Amino acid sequence: MASDWLGSVVSINCGLTLGVYQGEVSSVNHASQTISLKQPYHNGTKCPVSEVTFSSMDIKELKFLDIQNTVNKPSSGQGAARGPSLTTAGQRGQSNRTTRPPVTSSSTHSDIPPITILNRASTGSSKNRGVTQSTPKKNSARNGSTSGLVRLKDDECFGGGTDEDMETDFDFEGNLALFNKAAFFSQINGTGGHGSRSQPPSTQVNQHSPSYRHDENVLEGKPVIYRQITVPQHGGKEYCTDSGLVVPSVTYEFHQHLLATAERWGLTLERRLEMIGVCSSQMALTLLGGPNRLTPKNVHQRPTVVLLCGPHLQGAQGISCGRHLANHGVEVILFLPNFVKSQEAVTSEVNLYSRTSGQQVASIKELPASPVDLVINCLDCHEKPMLKEKSWYQSAAEWANQNRAPVLSIDPPVGEQLQSVEAKWTLSLGLPLPLAETDSRVYLCDIGIPKLVFQEVGIRYLSPFGCKFVIPLHRA
Incomplete structure (x- = not known):
């Protein structure tokens, strides 16, 4: 059954x-x-x-x-x-x-x-x-x-x-409450605290040891002295570098005395012109885009630079810069009036420039009507302020202001007077001059003056350039 x-x-x-x-x-x-x-x-x-x-x-x-x-x-x-x-x-x-x-x-x-x-x-x-x-x-x-x-x-x-x-869920909050976070971190930091276990003396953390960033030196050194340059004749304005070092300005007369002393020790005008040409051209190449613009695969888009130079020492500095730019594959157009008597340094630089692929024009009408990549202004002169009244000077300044291209001014004159050409960047030589208050960004160029030459003229000097030859300056 x-x-x-x-x-x-x-x-x-x-x-x-x-x-x-x-x-x-x-x-x-x-x-x-x-x-x-x-x-x-x-x-x-x-x-x-x-x-x-x-x-x-x-x-x-x-x-x-x-x-x-x-x-x-x-x-x-x-x-x-x-x-x-x-x-x-x-x-x-x-x-x-x-x-x-x-x-x-x-x-x-x-x-x-x-x-x-x-x-x-x-x-x-x-x-x-x-x-x-x-x-x-x-x-x-x-x-x-x-x-x-x-x-x-x-x-x-x-x-x-x-x-x-599986009938009872895991209590995450209750389990987390068993962990004393404050006591754990106080134990790590070596500060003790309620509920923290004491560490052995050999493993306790020194709470007085400073913390360092990845780019800081862990070795103790002397405190940084930010005023490493002092001048006997202050120009009235001060600048500072990116690292905070103070760079005072000097008067134009004292700057000329410094250059004359350096020339007596062998830093001739030709050497200074070459140094200024190399440093200013390197700055211009950086402003043009550097390796992103000047490559063998980009020969069809070579940058164009116009040099506006006068028949004086500042003009010779600009021509030296244009020669180095032309040697690096830049399309350079040099404007220099040929009906005005030029200095010997200008003639020498023009002869060297003529051996490059750069162009030279004497009339504003021959300059490009379309915007170029960069304009380098070397029209002004420290000893000849009356050049601004010349017609060729006014025509060149008007063309530069209407071209809408960024302007780099090399060694502009001092004073509170307004510049005829509005510059975006200004390059000073050796030590800055008390430049007028403008929106231009100031840069300083190392022209190779030895330290003992600075000491001879009464300047306590420690180079602010570091690993560079051109550094930016900020108004203090």
Whole structure:
């Protein structure tokens, strides 16, 4: 009778899709060919429902794990108790039998070794693990398969222990509250604090040690003296470098005295002109774009520079600059009036410039009408302020102001008078002169005057140039 198997613990394999179920038989229905299990386990995990019903169509394999209500009922001509007449899909067409091992009439319920369902989440010990290995191995051997034993071991190792632990969420805030952040950082900084553990003397951090940036020297040195240049005749204005060094201005007369002393020691006018030409051309090349503009692959976009020079020493400095620019592949156009008598230095520089690829014009009409890349202004002269009244000077200044190109002025004259050509950059030589207050950015050029020459004229001098020959100056 089917009622004889109620309460038996069975294992039902429903294939890969539905998995393996274990539980106690609660009912068997012959008409609908179904079997129900109460308190079922699915793949070793307790099901959330109290009862599950299976159809014989879904059952691939059925095993009896524990028989609770077996009664010795010998039937006529048979020595074994018959199981329920429920047939599975794999047993249809065969004799009506169950996968339970046959029980003889001489055996009793106590003779059958108990096999219980394992649930590692519900028990904290492994006392029952050794008991569960004998009967499944015997049954699987009789059935000619060991898949049941492997599946049971998998359920034992990986099946249970997740249903109860997942009911309580992990308390992140409570766990974070256990970490005393203030005490931890005070321990790192060596300042102590409430709740911090004391460090060994060898690992304590020196809280008085200063902090350094990546570009600072960790070695202690002498304090920086920012006023490293003092002059006997102050020009009335002071400038400072990017690093904060103070550079005072000098009067034009004292500047001429300094140049005359340097020339007596061998720094001749030709050497100064060459030095000024190199430094000013290097500054102009940087203003034109440097390596981003002057490359072999960019020969079709060579920059154009116009030099406005007068027939004086400042004009010779501009011509020297134009010669070096032309040597570096820049399109140079030199404006110099040829109807005015020029100095010897100007004639010498023009002869050298004529051997380059640069152009030379004497009329403003020959200058480009479209904007150029840079205009270098060397029209003004310290000794000849009356040149501003000349027609060629006024025409050149008007062209420069209307061309809308940035202007670099080399060694402009001093005084509070307004410049005829509005310059964006101004380049001073050696030491700055007290230039007029304009929006022009002031730069200082190293023309190679030795330190002892500065000392001879009474200047305490320490070079502010560092690794450069042209540095920017800021009005203090």
